[in-house]
Amino acid sequence: MKRTAILMTSVAIVGAGGTALAEESLNVSAYGGSWGEALAACVFTPFQAETGISVIVEPSASTVTLSKLQAEAASPVTDVAWMDGGVSELARDSGVVAPIDPALAPGLEGVIDQAKYKTDDGGIYAVGNGYFAVGIVYNSEEITTPPTSWEDLWNPEYAGRVILPSAVNSIGVPMLATFNALAGGKLEDLTPAVEKMAQMEPALFFDSSGVANSGFQTGEGVIGAHYATQAFTMSDSGLPIAYAIPKEGAMASDIRIHIVNGTKHVEAAHKLVDFAVQPAQAGCLAAALQVGPSTQGVDLPPEVAARMPWGSEGSVDDLAVADWSAINAHRDTLTETWNRIATGN
Template sequence: MSLSKHLIASVAAVSSAGMAHATESLNVSAYGGSWGDALASCIFTPFESETGIAIKLEPSASTVTLSKLQAEASAPVMDVAWMDGGVSELARDSGVVAAIDPAMAPGLSGVANQAKYMTEGGDIYAVGNGYFAVGIVYNTEEITTPPTSWEDLWNPDYAGRVILPSAVNSIGVPVFAAFNSLAGGTLEDLAPGVEKMSALEAALFFDSSGVANSGFQTGEGVIGAHYATQAFTMADGGLPIAYAIPEEGAMASDIRIHIVKGTDDLEAAHQLVDFAVQPAQAGCLAAALQVGPATEGVDLPADVAARMPWGPNGSIDDLAVADWSSINAHRDQLNEAWSRIATSQ
């Protein structure tokens, strides 16, 4: 073989090898239902169109996603995973998520500092993709004066008609932690919260949002701690339902993006992270799910801005974001106490 032919063959071999290793798809674990639909329309489908990289989606709840990542840790199947705050910290602690390199996802420079979650060593292990909140949801035909405080749930007029999240629901434990704090308790002392809850008669404790929505629709409950997104959905459906932000602050968390540790497609995974936090994608999710953008400078229409978890003129700073590390450290005790309260009513 001549030198020139040898060089041509070598170049062809290198080119062919590069093509063989080009990323054709990413395995992504994210939410199902309306949340999964919104992620698909706002992020996954346009990402596929822009990059040519197919998204192979596995719909899953956050806790199920974490269990799968832990089970597959030695041979990861997923490349990128969306999980809620709280579960995100558990994923960090179990070592199943990789560091996200800002140099490989330059869009992170536009994300609020609060939404870049760091390990003790200073690496980013998760990035916020939208804030949701739990405030006071109420029936405007039954309650004509808008509630202003969590303490309003203890109004005797609402006894037996209060709807609350159970310990199974992702926000249930933070709700109890907040009520315990209102009563003067701490995470080391839950007795004040247990005593306070004994004075509140609940209509139901919901595992899923659909159960809570049904309780409001049938009139079983007229007020409660529920998601803002669900309140707006019910109102859009013609129900006399409104959402109020208590003066103590709406309890908030967020959906977060993670790169799975051990992925073979690290560069493409960073591409997806970078794409997901762009203003256009953040604005799309805000409109579709009423989640507050973690990306800064997103220009929202007035009707969308009015439905943000922090209110039409607020910001991330107005949210009472759960201290998940502290809550997770006491999760067993909180779960047990909240579950005992729910089953006793």
């Protein structure tokens, strides 16, 4: 996911006595690119208009956001953070996110239970804001027979033209886990994946969706593992890009909202969480990003419903959501191995 800045600066409000009062603002770490644009249009801009609270966004990949929150833990600058599943659990374990109080964010009542992520004591540490899927994206002009399996990425015809996520991207680590399982391996031993990847010649490993999209647009790559949302975006722009769900299943996860532990703007942060999960905002994000709503009661137009990660008639129960507990238990080794593969070392 390409990260670009969205900045809504604070302004001074002059009180009746002539004293300048600083408008309240929230520092938010979130996505950029098309994801950031959607969040700005669907959440941040209308939130500011409704509440008068400014939102200052720092674009960042989820893993980078986590590192930043850990670095500033003693004196946090960030108030609210959007991070992907998997990294969210790491944020919980490192203590950088605070409990979300349903009393201060009553909109949580409308969120499905699966999207209320809880600690062992039952406190909510994150709230889902939309589900996404990762499958096979390909150039439909150059590949006229749609791929049906992850194994198709190893087709000799695509040597040197395969696009894959790096370890920095949130789907990079689970992608390696998927390839390892495909080769008959278990997370305790990644040798099968290493040997299998030695038989592939990737064109590039992308940190951000923008880099992947550019690779498809320029023809550097013709097939790869990428977000369904990005495939639809490129297709809608007129590019010959299509999306296929491999028979082994598309990987699924979600984007999540967190309140940073130690924020000085607890009430305002809860207002933002409450606003983001309202049906109107969830529906807006679904239309803009093709992410499946985690909020109940969202009425989607047929053309939007058809692009949900679970299809027009499905639900979150139909998704193959990554086992983040298992992946995170081996994340360091997975990351190190994937980085070695990507760099050829």
